[in-house]
Amino acid sequence: MADNSMSDRELRRLTRGFGALHSVLRLRILSALAQNESNVRDLEAKLRVSQPLLSWHLTQLRQAGFVSAERVGREVRYRLQPTALRDLVGQIENVLGFSLADNPD
Amino acid sequence: MADNSMSDRELRRLTRGFGALHSVLRLRILSALAQNESNVRDLEAKLRVSQPLLSWHLTQLRQAGFVSAERVGREVRYRLQPTALRDLVGQIENVLGFSLADNPD
DNA sequence: ATAATTGATAAATTTTTATTTATGGATTGT
DNA sequence: ACAATCCATAAATAAAAATTTATCAATTAT
Numbered sequence: 646m647a648d649n650s651m652s653d654r655e656l657r658r659l660t661r662g663f664g665a666l667h668s669v670l671r672l673r674i675l676s677a678l679a680q681n682e683s684n685v686r687d688l689e690a691k692l693r694v695s696q697p698l699l700s701w702h703l704t705q706l707r708q709a710g711f712v713s714a715e716r717v718g719r720e721v722r723y724r725l726q727p728t729a730l731r732d733l734v735g736q737i738e739n740v741l742g743f744s745l746a747d748n749p750d
Numbered sequence: 751m752a753d754n755s756m757s758d759r760e761l762r763r764l765t766r767g768f769g770a771l772h773s774v775l776r777l778r779i780l781s782a783l784a785q786n787e788s789n790v791r792d793l794e795a796k797l798r799v800s801q802p803l804l805s806w807h808l809t810q811l812r813q814a815g816f817v818s819a820e821r822v823g824r825e826v827r828y829r830l831q832p833t834a835l836r837d838l839v840g841q842i843e844n845v846l847g848f849s850l851a852d853n854p855d
Numbered sequence: 856a857t858a859a860t861t862g863a864t865a866a867a868t869t870t871t872t873a874t875t876t877a878t879g880g881a882t883t884g885t
Numbered sequence: 886a887c888a889a890t891c892c893a894t895a896a897a898t899a900a901a902a903a904t905t906t907a908t909c910a911a912t913t914a915t
Contacts, residue, residue, distance in 0.1 A: 656777050657774055663768045663769075664769075666764075666765065667766075667772050667902095668903085672845050676846065676847070679848070684862085685861070686860090695904085696861085696862070697862090697863080697864080697906080697907090698905080699862090700862060701864090701903075703863095704863085704864095718912065718913070719912040721861075721862065727848075734839055734850060737771070737777075737835065740780060741780065741835070742784050745839060773873085790893095791890090791892090801892070801893090802876080802893080802894080805892060807873090808893095809893080809894095821881090821882090821892095823891095824890060825891060826892065826893090
């Protein structure tokens, strides 16, 4: 029997992950970045929201690990980090104590 | 190429799902329910939080579809709905446009 | 050096979500 | 019917997150 107990700190971290996905705009950002990495202006044009708002949400996503930011010249390229999303699924499975892939019901 | 565009309404629904997991207490509840279905008093004793607070969070979880509630006599049995969690993973994959299971990187 | 571009941050405000406390509704046991 | 148990809901408050507006920092181009 696997140990499925998680510390408060681990749970907090996990909730931050889910919290980062608790936003239509952030899901849109992830969707856009899933198609191609972009800088903030690209996203601004594509998603029609203000630049500071985008920066704010990008910061949230970055802190949760779902995107990475790399400075290239004067722009900052944002890139999706699928591994963080996979990890999130793995961690919720830990909380539950079973794999979501199994038990088709 | 699969259609990975989602309506605003679908995205909203998805964010509500993630929002429901954006709480340490709610993850604890899910963890408890993953072990065995329970009524509110069971959870109250196990998680050491007030009954109204539990009811509130259970309502959130129920609205997100992660738990079901069935009245049995004077108690209400709460049960985990793993399918809803699986669906959530499926939907985020839809947003991204690829499967998290594939692409180990 | 100056101007233009790109993006972050700060402050103020609004909106959403969580928590407490109090109360009421439903069901069972006597 | 009455008391006890189990749970939801409502109202008030507190806390957290999102949004806007304004400003500043870093990089590049002239």
